[in-house]
């Protein structure tokens with residue numbers, strides 16, 4: 497007899513998690529593999545992703561790897577086509593540009609928006625037709641609390657993540673009747689490798705203090721939210737932005 501927790505299992509599903517060599521992407525990929533999905537890891541190059549692939553396979557999980565740079569749409573299309581049907585897309589790659597507005601040239605802005613927003617659209621174009629055909633799919637786009645709350649010194653990142661949140665809602669509206677759900681996952685302050693310098697700085701200490709939880713999140717704390725959105729348990733959750741931020745965006749002062 498199946499029980500309610502079985503609705504969090506992903507047996508028989510294949511999940512692509514972009515940017516899963518490290519950070520939040522790796523934590524989400526590992527959790528989905530543990531829940532029974534065949535996981536497609538992704539990195540810029542095979543070299544970067546191979547150690548993680550071996551780790552999952554050694555643990556007895558079904559896993560394969562895709563390698564492409566987000567800005568290279570031909571490589572993206574070829575790798576996705578070669579991977580077989582994809583049921584769950586967690587699009588996690590997101591570059592930052594922590595420079596003042598005055599220092600970000602038009603080309604820099606366009607490049608970041610291409611990687612953080614347009615590449616998501618390109619990936620969805622590749623995976624959605626198969627999901628529609630099979631009447632089941634999960635699109636999970638990793639945004640940020642900056643999609644709703646701006647910060648100084650990140651103009652292109654804030655704009656791209658805001659666009660990504662809007663793209664998620666547009667996809668939810670348009671694809672809702674096809675068996676696909678589209679949701680965004682919005683992290684707050686996570687202690688990933690990329691944030692190591694920031695965390696050690698006075699600005700990082702102010703962020704910790706600003707958070708009601710009074711700490712940076714461990715990267716593994718994103719995994720439960722990702723698994724929920726990917727799972728059959730979230731079958732009627734569509735167009736939602738799931739915030740995982742220790743309460744930052746719920747508060748004016750903490």
Ligand SMILES: NC(=O)c1ccc[n+]([C@@H]2O[C@H](COP(=O)([O-])OP(=O)(O)OC[C@H]3O[C@@H](n4cnc5c(N)ncnc54)[C@H](OP(=O)(O)O)[C@@H]3O)[C@@H](O)[C@H]2O)c1
Pocket residue numbers: 514515516517518519520521539540541544564565566567588589590591611638639640641682683684685686687688689690691
């Ligand atoms: N950490 C946080 O506190 C936080 C907060 C809000 C939102 N987020 C969002 O959550 C996501 C993951 O964050 P994270 O801190 O775990 O990120 P991360 O450490 O920067 O990792 C991102 C992954 O994406 C890959 N990647 C970056 N640019 C790429 C490109 N152009 N083409 C292909 N792969 C690329 C990286 O590959 P390499 O290993 O080759 O560099 C890396 O594996 C991002 O979208 C970020 O915006 C994070």
